[in-house]
Amino acid sequence: MEILLDTANISLIKRFIKAIDLAGITTNPTIVKKEGKIDFFNHMKEIRQIIGKDAKLHVQAVGQTKDDFVKDARAIWDNVDPDVYVKIPTTEEGLAAIKTLKAEDKHITATGVYTEFQAYMAMANGADYIAPYYNRMRNMNIDAVAFIKNVADRIALEHSSSKILAASFHNVEEVNNAIRYGAQAVTMGPDIMASGLGMPAIGKAVDDFQADWESIYGEGSSIAALAK
Numbered sequence: 655m656e657i658l659l660d661t662a663n664i665s666l667i668k669r670f671i672k673a674i675d676l677a678g679i680t681t682n683p684t685i686v687k688k689e690g691k692i693d694f695f696n697h698m699k700e701i702r703q704i705i706g707k708d709a710k711l712h713v714q715a716v717g718q719t720k721d722d723f724v725k726d727a728r729a730i731w732d733n734v735d736p737d738v739y740v741k742i743p744t745t746e747e748g749l750a751a752i753k754t755l756k757a758e759d760k761h762i763t764a765t766g767v768y769t770e771f772q773a774y775m776a777m778a779n780g781a782d783y784i785a786p787y788y789n790r791m792r793n794m795n796i797d798a799v800a801f802i803k804n805v806a807d808r809i810a811l812e813h814s815s816s817k818i819l820a821a822s823f824h825n826v827e828e829v830n831n832a833i834r835y836g837a838q839a840v841t842m843g844p845d846i847m848a849s850g851l852g853m854p855a856i857g858k859a860v861d862d863f864q865a866d867w868e869s870i871y872g873e874g875s876s877i878a879a880l881a882k
């Protein structure tokens with residue numbers, strides 16, 4: 655299972671990488687926009703520096719045509735690093751770009767996926783990751799769970815090297831379902847990560863244990879203090 659963070663915010667990446675063994679970071683133009691007019695390549699390089707060379711950095715190509723996507727992909731590999739997973743929309747033009755770039759054995763994430771059909775086309779082209787937009791699918795009355803199950807079954811049946819990188823989550827339950835039904839990877843915004851870890855009941859349990867301990871050994875005491 656791979657857990658990724660869907661953000662380009664440096665301080666949030668630094669915050670959550672301390673707690674979670676992040677498999678990587680995903681970004682798209684909307685996520686970049688939240689950071690303002692950043693020095694794009696240097697910002698992506700800074701993210702790479704924080705997450706390390708073994709984590710996966712997914713950066714999205716912009717445009718409409720095969721040529722747009724291929725040019726952006728090459729610019730990303732030349733100016734960030736050659737290990738970046740370039741996200742390419744799973745349109746007819748995007749699939750043409752994916753086909754060309756996978757023939758060169760580049761790292762590709764097929765993004766903007768709403769349907770099983772798109773997923774199977776991306777899989778046929780050898781995309782490394784296929785990114786279904788879980789919440790957006792639900793908003794359109796598309797069964798996101800059925801998508802994940804069916805595509806995961808097909809990946810297993812074909813011994814495909816493609817992985818589902820489920821994205822576009824709006825709550826923790828959606829993340830849990832994506833993992834439960836077979837997504838090999840999930841990417842969530844820092845807000846979802848914070849809400850999943852910040853449940854009041856979790857904090858209350860920790861507070862109660864500390865209060866009970868201190869009622870025995872005194873305020874501010876700890877097990878480590880007893881060992882001194």
Ligand code: E4P
Pocket residue numbers: 660680681682684765785787789790821822823841
């Ligand atoms: C992945 O990086 C996707 O681009 C992203 O999760 C989309 O999320 P949204 O539907 O919240 O915009």
